[in-house]
Amino acid sequence: MLPTRVGTQRICLIILNQPLNKDYLHILWRKALLRACADGAANHLYSSTAGDRDSFLPDYISGDFDSITAEVKAFYGDKGCKLIETADQDLTDFTKCLVIMVGEIQRRQLQVDAIVTLGGLAGRFDQTMASVETLHHALSMTPLPLLILQGSSLVHLLRPGSHRLEVNTGLEGSWCSLIPVGGACQTTTTGLKWNLSNQVLQFGKLVSTSNTYEPVGPGHPRKPVTVTTDQPLIWSMGICEDGQ
Amino acid sequence: MEEELTPLDCLLPSALLRACADGAANHLYSSTAGDRDSFLPDYISGDFDSITAEVKAFYGDKGCKLIETADQDLTDFTKCLVIMVGEIQRRQLQVDAIVTLGGLAGRFDQTMASVETLHHALSMTPLPLLILQGSSLVHLLRPGSHRLEVNTGLEGSWCSLIPVGGACQTTTTGLKWNLSNQVLQFGKLVSTSNTYEPVGPGHPRKPVTVTTDQPLIWSMGICEDGQ
Numbered sequence: 001m002l003p004t005r006v007g008t009q010r011i012c013l014i015i016l017n018q019p020l021n022k023d024y025l026h027i028l029w030r031k032a033l034l035r036a037c038a039d040g041a042a043n044h045l046y047s048s049t050a051g052d053r054d055s056f057l058p059d060y061i062s063g064d065f066d067s068i069t070a071e072v073k074a075f076y077g078d079k080g081c082k083l084i085e086t087a088d089q090d091l092t093d094f095t096k097c098l099v100i101m102v103g104e105i106q107r108r109q110l111q112v113d114a115i116v117t118l119g120g121l122a123g124r125f126d127q128t129m130a131s132v133e134t135l136h137h138a139l140s141m142t143p144l145p146l147l148i149l150q151g152s153s154l155v156h157l158l159r160p161g162s163h164r165l166e167v168n169t170g171l172e173g174s175w176c177s178l179i180p181v182g183g184a185c186q187t188t189t190t191g192l193k194w195n196l197s198n199q200v201l202q203f204g205k206l207v208s209t210s211n212t213y214e215p216v217g218p219g220h221p222r223k224p225v226t227v228t229t230d231q232p233l234i235w236s237m238g239i240c241e242d243g244q
Numbered sequence: 245m246e247e248e249l250t251p252l253d254c255l256l257p258s259a260l261l262r263a264c265a266d267g268a269a270n271h272l273y274s275s276t277a278g279d280r281d282s283f284l285p286d287y288i289s290g291d292f293d294s295i296t297a298e299v300k301a302f303y304g305d306k307g308c309k310l311i312e313t314a315d316q317d318l319t320d321f322t323k324c325l326v327i328m329v330g331e332i333q334r335r336q337l338q339v340d341a342i343v344t345l346g347g348l349a350g351r352f353d354q355t356m357a358s359v360e361t362l363h364h365a366l367s368m369t370p371l372p373l374l375i376l377q378g379s380s381l382v383h384l385l386r387p388g389s390h391r392l393e394v395n396t397g398l399e400g401s402w403c404s405l406i407p408v409g410g411a412c413q414t415t416t417t418g419l420k421w422n423l424s425n426q427v428l429q430f431g432k433l434v435s436t437s438n439t440y441e442p443v444g445p446g447h448p449r450k451p452v453t454v455t456t457d458q459p460l461i462w463s464m465g466i467c468e469d470g471q
Contacts, residue, residue: 043290125348125380125463126404126436128355136431153352174327182430183410203409204363204459209353210319232431236352 007031007169009113012105014097015041015058016131018055018068018119028118029056033110036060038093040067040220041119044075049130060084062100063093089190092127094120095134103143114145121150132181133157136232155236158227165225167213167233174236178227180210185233190214191225201233246382246453249372251381251464254455257322261337263287263328265320266344267294270304287311289327291322319354321347322361325408329369341372348377358382359408363459364396382463385456392452392462394440401464405435405454410461417441 013032017040022241025048032239035058035158037045042061049056053075061068073225086096098115100231105112115138120131131148135157138146148155152173167176184202189195194210201207213222227235249400258275262285269288276283280302287309304310313323324343332339342365347358362384365373375382379400394403405414409427416422418424422438428434440449454462 024337088309104330121352122349123378124402124465125382126402126406129404129406129408129461129463131435133430133434139431141397151350175351175353177356179356181356181408204366205362207356207360209357209360235358236356238351 004183010111011114011116012036012101012110012112014038014094014101014117015045015091016117016119017041018044018122018150020044020118021105021151022048025049025117032116033112034101034104034108036097038097038168039063041231042072044070044119046072047077054079056201057081059104060100062086062097076138079174092130092134093128094131095137098134098141098146102144105142105144111142115142117146117148118234119150120148121153121155122158132157132234135234136182139232142194149239150239152239153236154239157236158229158233158235160230160232163226163235164225165191167225167237168221171223171240172213173240174212176213176225177236178210178211179236180207180232181234182232185229185231187230187233188228189226191223246389246391247386248371248391248393249324249341249383250396251336251374251383251462252394252396252398252466254341254376254399255396255466256376259343260339261286261328261335263289263324265324266290266292266379269295269299271346273299273302281306284308286331287327289313289324320359321358322364325361325365325368326372326435329371332369332371339371341374342369344373347375348380348382359384359461362461363409364437366459369424375410376466379466379468380463382464385454385460387457387459389455390453392418392454394452394464395448398467399440399449400467401439403438403440403452403464405438406461406463407434407458408461410458411456412456414457414460415455416453418450420469 011032012034013028015037045056047154057079058081060074061076062084065085066154076210084100121128139159180201184200187196187201188198193214216222269272272283284306285308288303289311292312311327341454348355362373366386405428407428411427414428415425418441420441443449
């Protein structure tokens with residue numbers, strides 16, 4: 001199903017060290033105002049863009065450089081991409097890349113609607129959880145929404161307060177979820193098939209997975225999803241896969 | 245009193261009961277082509293919206309129990325576990341752990357649903373529940389003290405303590421970066437990409453001990469071939 005709207009968001013793009021979905025890469029790259037790779041992500045970018053590498057030169061590559069190959073590092077360095085070595089500390093490559101991105105957005109005074117991250121949700125379980133931790137840190141680093149996409153999943157951390165999520169791009173998959181990763185969240189929703197009415201989401205008690213959108217009549221657009229929460233709460237949704 | 249566990253003991257040979265949750269039977273069927281009779285599960289449970297008719301008929305004809313658990317608020321995993329716990333009790337089996345293959349990859353919400361099942365399991369059975377997929381193992385530690393033996397030779401290099409569900413006051417030994425009565429909590433401190441305390445060459449690793457006041461996820465790497 002083809003998207004029915006033109007995207008209006010201005011985004012910045014961070015690529016993490018995971019196999020790259022070429023479709024996402026091309027769409028996100030084209031519209032991004034700033035593009036960065038976290039360490040070994042540059043290896044994936046390099047191999048995914050063979051034949052057209054000059055069209056996919058990141059503004060910077062950051063990290064401790066223990067994953068990027070010498071060949072890839074030299075290639076992007078020679079092309080003028082900034083190589084920013086961030087020494088091994090308590091922060092992950094993702095968090096450090098985000099710190100630089102936020103600083104760069106401010107320095108250049110860019111008008112940005114969201115920071116989008118490709119990768120970070122597959123592979124080692126602890127690294128997936130580290131990505132979720134970066135989402136939590138981001139709340140105090142920038143007011144901009146931070147989204148993580150990989151495979152057919154999108155993950156986003158909702159701040160305490162009320163949110164309205166528009167889910168009518170035509171790119172939404174069928175599932176969605178609210179996941180209280182950091183602790184109990186008093187939650188109220190509308191627009192879901194199974195809504196919450198001032199209920200507590202908490203691991204061991206109630207976690208909303210495999211939820212979906214409120215059914216609407218044929219030809220009618222989906223209602224927006226609204227979520228009110230008193231603590232940071234993960235919103236995760238499916239991305240439509242080709243042909244669906 | 246300390247709970248003792250060797251997480252990767254389960255990868256050293258043998259299981260007493262074997263079950264598939266719904267579409268898992270499809271994967272079992274294709275993975276065991278040529279030797280399917282050696283891999284017949286005791287039962288297949290679920291709402292049967294994923295298992296193919298061919299696979300369902302194959303295992304049904306071979307005498308595997310097909311237990312349809314109608315669509316409710318519980319996932320296929322949780323429902324399969326309920327049956328497993330009941331079967332262990334019914335047969336009065338002496339079991340040390342329930343091991344789950346799969347559940348950590350694919351849709352993010354389904355990975356989180358697997359973690360939720362680990363939480364529910366705490367009140368369903370005293371047995372440790374372990375989830376393995378790819379090179380990751382995930383296990384939920386109950387409040388209290390734990391000793392984890394990590395010398396099977398199958399351990400990968402990384403390990404982690406992840407406070408999914410809320411803050412955990414935590415103390416550890418045996419890790420490279422130990423915690424000393426510190427609070428693990430998303431947004432404050434999460435222990436990922438940790439590793440084991442270094443020991444001299446030829447010396448076995450020390451056990452990892454963890455004391456926590458709330459359920460706390462232990463996740464570790466499984467050695468990959470040749471490493």
